[in-house]
Amino acid sequence: MKKHLVTVDIVLFTIRERNLHVLLIRRLAKPFENCFALPGGFVLKSESLDEAAARELREETGIEKVYLEQLYTFGELDRDPRGRVVTVAYYALVPPTHTLHSGTDAADAAWFPVDKLPALGFDHRQIVEYAHHRIRNKLDYTNVGFELLPEKFTLTELQLVHEAILGGPLDKRNFRRKTGQKGIVEPTGEWQRTGRKPAQLYRFSS
């Protein structure tokens, strides 16, 4: 009766060469054959939504052990040419060190700059934009960049993460003043002495 196809789609972000990138796969199967799309696929009867997202990511890209956060569920009537498909989208921000493997349904998996995406199948461009919007908003009140930074980091390293996610340069003095007000990070009392001048090391406040 009122049954629906349910999929999961995964928006995986990383920062490469100071720019925010998103992981896409080239589809081998119809619809949108040869188009790029997000990794994802049908939810099986025997798995939770979280399990489905982890499995699809592993099968299509070889990436494992990523903490995926649920983003939003998209259920417009015309979003999939195969008929009514409800998709539960997930996202994560990961270090760029993952090695990519292609799976059975996907020819190539590759990182693309978020501001230079190819044509995407389904409503996946909208899903990427919503995920980008979410991490941009979270910058202000969470430790959203923590996966990308070492446990102790300098404010310059933190600023580079913010610049990549926001897509442009920030004024150093303003960035430091606002970061201090928010209380998301705290000084560790230690200093990094590898650069020209020593830089204070910070960590995310618990």
Add this chain to the structure above:
Amino acid sequence: MKKHLVTVDIVLFTIRERNLHVLLIRRLAKPFENCFALPGGFVLKSESLDEAAARELREETGIEKVYLEQLYTFGELDRDPRGRVVTVAYYALVPPTHTLHSGTDAADAAWFPVDKLPALGFDHRQIVEYAHHRIRNKLDYTNVGFELLPEKFTLTELQLVHEAILGGPLDKRNFRRKTGQKGIVEPTGEWQRTGRKPAQLYRFSS
């Protein structure tokens, strides 16, 4: 093949007698017959998820024209005794002025204090707790209480909304200092002169 039953469930909050309340219905149908549960039901083939949530709320409670925000999608395998059912939860914070009507699947619709809920069917207690967690977090950086306040309001009125959502009294001086720092509200330049002393009127910053 991989089709699933998909439902929507709606967590509607209001503030009554200074306490946060949630709308529940008494179920007439199995499973959990005669138990309380959130308003909700199956998504039809012909409607989007947002449309399904609005329709179920209207059918089961008579409440219309509420801006429902998607909360989270719950898809654990054992959450519904009828088998695999994925539910997309929605929430809203509304004024307590809505008149409640009961629908065909629901005997009674009534407001319950969020800290004194009856036994709920399915995983609905978990869904209510998650929705409460969400609006509590949103207090700090959004105009989450705007549906409950007139366009122009005093800081005392704003504090009452925060106290209801947080479930306890706040220190007036701390509340005003933090509210000033956050920049979520701004003075209108007008004064309310109905109380013992005039109180400055505020609005949410755009």
